[in-house]
Amino acid sequence: MxxxxxxxxxxxxxxxxxxxxxxxxxxxxxxxxxxxxxxxxxxxxxxxxxxxxxxxxxxxxxxxxxxxxxxxxxxxxxxxxxxxxxxxxxxxxxxxxxxxxxxxxxxxxxxxxxxxxxxxxxxxxxxxxxxxxxxxxxxxxxxxxxxxxxxxxxxxxxxxxxxxxxxxxxxxxxxxxxxxxxxxxxxxxxxxxxxxxxAENVFDKIPMHSTHEPPYNFLFAGNIGGMQSVETIVEAARMLSSNEKIKIHVVGSGSEYSRCKALAEGLPNITFYGRQDIEKMPSFYTMADAGLVTMKADPVISLTIPGKVQSYMAAGLPVIGAIDGETVTVVNKANCGICVPSGDAAGLADTMRRLADNPESLVEYGRNARLYYQKTFxxxxxxxxxxxxxxxxxxxx
CATH class of the missing domain: 3.40.50.2000 (Glycogen Phosphorylase B;)
Structure with missing residues (x-):
C-alpha cells in the first residue's frame, strides 16, 4: 500500500x-x-x-x-x-x-x-x-x-x-x-x-531481573511537562532522602524540567539525566528495578494510558504510579505494580519503601508485567x- x-x-x-x-x-x-x-x-x-x-x-x-x-x-x-x-x-x-x-x-x-x-x-x-x-x-x-x-x-x-x-x-x-x-x-x-x-522492540529484549538487591532503582522515563506531575516524584524523594536503599532516576525533558530539577536540588537520592536517545534507554531500563508513572489529578488525563506504561511492561518492570483512571485499571488487571492517587507523594514514597523491604514482590510484578504486555500490547x-x-x-x- x-x-x-x-x-x-x-x-x-x-x-x-x-x-x-x-x-x-x-x-x-x-x-x-x-x-x-x-x-x-x-x-x-x-x-x-x-x-x-x-x-x-x-x-x-x-x-x-x-x-x-x-x-x-x-x-x-x-x-x-x-x-x-x-x-x-x-x-x-x-x-x-x-x-x-x-x-x-x-x-x-x-x-x-x-x-x-x-x-x-x-x-x-x-x-x-x-x-x-x-x-x-x-x-x-x-x-x-x-x-x-x-x-x-x-x-x-x-x-x-x-x-x-x-x-x-x-x-x-x-x-x-x-x-x-x-x-x-x-x-x-x-x-x-x-x-x-x-512499545518499541528494544524494550522487550531487555533482560528481566530474577532477583533485586539494594540500592533499588526507580525510573521515570518520558516527557516532563505540566501534566506529568514529576514534582510528586521529587516530593516523594524528599520523604525518602534518608533511605539509602532507594534511588530515583528521571530521564527526559520538557517544559517543567528545569523547575523539577531545581526542586530536587540537594536531594541525594534523585538524579536528572535530561533527554536521552532511544538507543541509550535500554541501559536505564536494565538498571531499573521498577518504573514510575505520575500524572496530574484530572478526569480527562485519567482516561489515557501514558506510553511509558507499555515500555515499562515490555521491559518487565513493575509499574509504580501516582495516577488515576485507565492506567490503574491496567496495572490492577495485570497485577504488575501498585498505584496510589495522583499527587499522593506520601503514598508513592511509602510504596517505594515497602517494595524495597520486600524485593520478592518486584520479581513477581515484573514477571506479570511482561506476560501481560506480550498478551495484550x-x-x-x-x-x-x-x-x-x-x-x-x-x-x-
Whole structure:
C-alpha cells in the first residue's frame, strides 16, 4: 500500500509514530509523512532544521515533508501559534499535493487540528481516513486550564466533533475514549476500535531481573511537562532522602524540567539525566528495578494510558504510579505494580519503601508485567490490527 501519514510530530521528536512508519516500510509499504518542524518538547527548533533545512528528507525508507511550524517555546500564546501554524501550513501543502495514495492515516496527538490537512486531501482525492486518537479533544483543553463552560471550549467542541466525524475509522488508544466519543461528541455511527499503544522492540529484549538487591532503582522515563506531575516524584524523594536503599532516576525533558530539577536540588537520592536517545534507554531500563508513572489529578488525563506504561511492561518492570483512571485499571488487571492517587507523594514514597523491604514482590510484578504486555500490547498485535484497518479502508469504495 501507499500510505499518507499526517502528524505534527515526527523523528527526531520522541514519539512512537516514527517506529510505526518505519515498521510499515519494512513490511513492504510505501510511506510518506507530512509533519512539522521538530521542536518538541523544549520548544526550540532542533539543530539541522533551522532556516528551512531538511524540509524534505528520507529517514529509514520513510519519505518526510516538514511544513512550516512556529516553535512552541513556552506559555499558552506560543503553544497556540505552534498548533495553528502547522494546521494551516499542512492544509495549504496538502491542498496542492497531487501524489496518489491508497489510504490516509492520522496519528492524532495534540492538537486535533493536525488532522485538518489530511481530511482535505482525502476529500479532494476520495480516499478513506483512519484517525488514531491518542489525545482526546476538546477534553485536553480542560487539563490545560480551559473551563468547560467557556467560549473557547465550546468552539473546540464543535471543531473536534467535526474533525472526528469526518474520519472513516476512529482508533482509540484507550478504551475509556469510547463513551466520550459516543456520549459527548455524539459520534455513534462510526467505526470505533480500541487499539492500545505498543512499545518499541528494544524494550522487550531487555533482560528481566530474577532477583533485586539494594540500592533499588526507580525510573521515570518520558516527557516532563505540566501534566506529568514529576514534582510528586521529587516530593516523594524528599520523604525518602534518608533511605539509602532507594534511588530515583528521571530521564527526559520538557517544559517543567528545569523547575523539577531545581526542586530536587540537594536531594541525594534523585538524579536528572535530561533527554536521552532511544538507543541509550535500554541501559536505564536494565538498571531499573521498577518504573514510575505520575500524572496530574484530572478526569480527562485519567482516561489515557501514558506510553511509558507499555515500555515499562515490555521491559518487565513493575509499574509504580501516582495516577488515576485507565492506567490503574491496567496495572490492577495485570497485577504488575501498585498505584496510589495522583499527587499522593506520601503514598508513592511509602510504596517505594515497602517494595524495597520486600524485593520478592518486584520479581513477581515484573514477571506479570511482561506476560501481560506480550498478551495484550505486543507490537505484532498492534501492527496486525492497524494493517487490517488500513487495508480495509484502502480496498473500500
Amino acid at each position: 501507499k500510505i499518507l501519514v499526517v502528524c505534527q510530530h515526527y523523528k527526531p521528536e520522541p514519539f512512537r509514530i516514527a517506529d510505526l512508519c518505519e515498521s510499515l516500510v519494512k513490511d513492504g509499504h510505501e510511506v510518506t509523512v507530512v509533519t512539522g518542524v521538530p521542536n518538541y518538547p523544549e520548544g526550540k527548533i532542533y539543530a539541522g532544521y533551522e532556516k528551512k533545512q531538511n524540509r524534505n528528507e528520507t529517514l529509514n525508507g520513510v519519505k518526510i515533508h516538514r511544513c512550516f511550524t512556529i516553535p512552541r517555546k513556552s506559555g499558552v500564546f506560543f503553544r497556540v501559534l505552534n498548533y495553528y501554524s502547522f494546521s494551516l501550513s499542512s492544509q495549504h501543502y496538502l491542498s496542492r499535493f497531487e501524489e496518489d495514495f491508497d489510504v490516509v492515516f492520522v496519528y492524532q496527538l495534540s492538537p486535533v487540528m493536525m488532522a485538518s490537512g489530511a481530511l482535505k486531501y482525502a476529500k479532494k482525492h476520495r480516499k478513506k481516513v483512519v484517525l488514531y486518537c491518542l489525545d482526546l479533544w476538546p477534553e485536553s483543553l480542560i487539563a490545560g486550564g480551559i473551563r468547560k463552560n467557556s467560549l473557547i471550549y465550546k468552539i473546540f467542541l464543535h471543531k473536534s466533533r467535526r474533525i472526528y466525524s469526518r474520519a472513516d475509522t476512529l482508533l482509540m488508544a484507550s478504551q475509556s475514549f469510547e463513551s466520550y466519543f459516543r456520549e459527548t461528541l455524539k459520534i455513534s455511527d462510526h467505526n470505533l476500535q480500541y487499539l492500545p499503544q505498543y 505486543r507490537k505484532q498485535i498492534f501492527m496486525e490490527h492497524l494493517l487490517k484497518v488500513l487495508t480495509a479502508c484502502a480496498n473500500s469504495e
